[in-house]
Structures are given as C-alpha cells and as structure tokens.
Amino acid sequence: MNNLSERFDATLLSYKEILEQPTSWEKTIKNKDSYVKIGRDFFDDGINNKIILFSGCGSSLYLGEVAAAYYRRNFNSWALGMASSEFLANPDVLFHKPNQTYFVAISRSGETSETVMALKKAIDHGVKCLAVTCTPKSTLATLGCPVLITESGSEESVVMTKSFSNMLLAICLAMNKANENDYDNLSKHADAIIKKYTNQIFDFLDKSTINRFIFLGTSERFGIAREASLKVKEMAICDSESFETLEYRHGPISLVDDKTLVSCIVSPHFRQDELEVLEDVKKYGGNTLIIHEIAHESDISIVLPEKCTDIEKVLLSLPVLHLLAFFKAQNKGINPDKPRHLSQFVKLPDNDKM
Numbered sequence: 193m194n195n196l197s198e199r200f201d202a203t204l205l206s207y208k209e210i211l212e213q214p215t216s217w218e219k220t221i222k223n224k225d226s227y228v229k230i231g232r233d234f235f236d237d238g239i240n241n242k243i244i245l246f247s248g249c250g251s252s253l254y255l256g257e258v259a260a261a262y263y264r265r266n267f268n269s270w271a272l273g274m275a276s277s278e279f280l281a282n283p284d285v286l287f288h289k290p291n292q293t294y295f296v297a298i299s300r301s302g303e304t305s306e307t308v309m310a311l312k313k314a315i316d317h318g319v320k321c322l323a324v325t326c327t328p329k330s331t332l333a334t335l336g337c338p339v340l341i342t343e344s345g346s347e348e349s350v351v352m353t354k355s356f357s358n359m360l361l362a363i364c365l366a367m368n369k370a371n372e373n374d375y376d377n378l379s380k381h382a383d384a385i386i387k388k389y390t391n392q393i394f395d396f397l398d399k400s401t402i403n404r405f406i407f408l409g410t411s412e413r414f415g416i417a418r419e420a421s422l423k424v425k426e427m428a429i430c431d432s433e434s435f436e437t438l439e440y441r442h443g444p445i446s447l448v449d450d451k452t453l454v455s456c457i458v459s460p461h462f463r464q465d466e467l468e469v470l471e472d473v474k475k476y477g478g479n480t481l482i483i484h485e486i487a488h489e490s491d492i493s494i495v496l497p498e499k500c501t502d503i504e505k506v507l508l509s510l511p512v513l514h515l516l517a518f519f520k521a522q523n524k525g526i527n528p529d530k531p532r533h534l535s536q537f538v539k540l541p542d543n544d545k546m
Contacts, residue, residue: 219344231366258415279310287317302330423517427528
C-alpha cells in the first residue's frame with residue numbers, strides 16, 4: 193500500500209476514514225454491553241407480532257434496509273427499512289397500530305430534517321422509538337427516546353463510510369441475542385482484507401475503461417449493494433445502479449458491455465443462483481467483482497474469512513466497496529472529499545410546519 197499511495201492522493205479525508213474502519217469498529221465493539229442493554233429493551237422485549245420500521249435518508253436509509261433484513265432473519269418477525277419522508281407523508285397509516293409498531297430513526301449527524309421530523313411524529317403517535325447517530329448532542333439524540341451513539345463513526349467527510357459501518361455494527365450489537373456474535377476478530381479481518389485487496393482494486397480500475405457500475409445482493413446484501421451504488425454516484429459522479437441479484441436478468445442485463453462492472457455480494461443462502469447471474473454477465477462481455485468466502489473466477493475476487501458469521505461478512509464487504517468508489521473517483525481526477533451538490537446533511541426550512 194505504500195507504493196500505491198504515490199499513485200493517488202492518500203491525504204484525502206475520505207481515504208483516511210475508509211482505512212480507519214477497523215480501528216473504529218474496535219471502539220464500537222467495546223461499547224457492546226450498553227448497546228445490548230438498550231437492544232434487549234427494544235428489539236427483544238417479549239412483545240409478539242410487532243413490526244419494526246427503520247427510517248433514514250440516503251445512506252442511512254440503506255443502513256436501515258440492512259438492519260431490517262438482519263432483524264427479520266434473526267427474530268422471525270417483520271421489519272422494513274423506509275425513507276424518512278414516507279413517515280411525513282403517511283404517519284397515520286404507518287403508525288396506526290402504536291402498540292405493535294416500533295420505530296428506529298437513523299442519522300449520522302442527528303440533524304437530517306426528514307428523520308428528525310419522522311421521529312417526532314412517531315413519538316407523538318405513542319410509538320416505541322430508538323435513535324441511532326454518531327453525534328451525542330444532536331437534535332435526534334435529545335428527543336427523549338433511547339439512543340445508540342457511535343462516536344467512533346464520526347467523520348469529517350461529506351460522503352458516509354465509517355459512520356455507515358459503525359452505526360450498522362451498533363445496531364447489530366443491540367440485536368445480539370445472548371451475545372451469540374462476539375465480533376472479537378472483526379477488526380483484524382477488516383484490516384487484513386483492506387491490505388490484501390487495495391492494490392488489486394486500484395490496478396483494475398487504473399487499467400480499465402469502466403463507466404457503468406452495477407451492484408447486486410439479496411436480503412442484507414441488497415442494502416449493501418444500494419449503499420455501494422450510492423458511493424460511486426457520490427464520490428465518482430458515475431453511472432451506478434443496484435438490484436436484487438436475480439432481478440438483474442429481468443431487463444437491466446441488456447445494458448452489459450465491456451465497460452460494465454457487475455459486483456455481487458454473494459449470499460451463502462443463494463450462492464449458486466447468484467453465481468449463475470455473474471456467469472451470464474461474463475458471457476455478455478461484462479466484468480465481474482465477487483465478494484464471497486470462496487474464491488471464484490472473476491476480474492476481482494474478494495475472499496472473506498469462512499469462519500466469520502454471516503453479518504460479519506456483510507460488514508467486511510463495506511471497506512472494499514468504499515475503496516472501489518474512491519479509486520474510481522481518483523481514476524477520473526475527481527476529489528471525493530468535495531462531492532458535487534452535496535453536504536453532510538440536509539436541513540429543510542420550517543421543519544415544524546411539515
């Protein structure tokens with residue numbers, strides 16, 4: 193990585209924060225007891241037939257989709273990730289059963305207008321609420337409901353990277369029934385993966401003419417695919433889309449050519465079907481990136497540790513996908529620390545009137 197840093201601007205904040213993820217995760221994991229306590233009272237409180245609605249905007253929305261899928265899988269109960277604006281448009285519909293509806297508001301800054309307003313509406317409807325943020329003294333953290341705070345995820349960059357993974361990790365720790373996942377080796381694995389694959393990702397983009405990025409995944413991994421697609425848009429100002437893996441055959445695959453990179457975060461529950469989709473991509477002349485615990489023939493093959501739990505593998509996919517977007521930006525001569533038309537959070541005027 194030392195020689196590589198001479199080929200791009202390694203002083204950029206976004207690059208620094210991507211690389212900080214392993215050490216920041218260690219700090220978040222040290223707070224697991226407090227997260228577990230809050231989570232036990234919220235996610236595992238003995239109330240049957242509840243539905244948990246995760247709310248956010250942009251990356252936080254996709255984080256909520258990952259968390260909702262993880263909750264469905266582990267608690268055999270229903271959860272959804274939804275844009276915060278939906279709760280402003282239809283609060284009476286979404287909160288019509290307050291005794292069975294639980295609401296999670298996610299915002300890095302704790303100031304995103306739609307999410308703050310959605311949480312206020314949920315509280316007004318008598319819904320049980322939880323806030324997730326990196327900012328302790330933010331509006332979101334001071335509305336009176338329990339809060340998962342991940343200060344180690346705080347970042348200066350506009351584009352979310354380590355804040356996304358740390359807030360997701362905190363939510364997973366809060367859902368950690370009977371401490372079934374200890375996450376003790378997660379940071380070590382992340383550091384090893386970054387060191388092993390950084391050069392490969394940079395070299396591939398440096399030598400290729402990729403101008404279309406596609407990200408595929410199912411369940412938790414679809415939320416990760418959506419987040420990865422957004423990173424390419426934000427950092428590299430490049431065409432990028434995400435799909436449920438098998439849905440990609442239903443029309444979008446017609447756009448595949450030699451300038452397309454299709455990345456799939458492969459699920460152990462859907463492995464063969466997803467790999468067959470990638471075989472079709474290669475057949476039509478496209479390029480592939482595969483993230484899985486088993487090496488596969490592809491342009492880039494990211495191999496995750498087999499002994500990790502499924503949610504750990506989901507988390508470990510994030511740094512390499514962030515690097516993919518970062519290096520594409522550098523390849524195009526774009527500074528990802530100054531994304532076009534974006535700020536750290538969206539503040540709307542007259543919040544209380546909505």
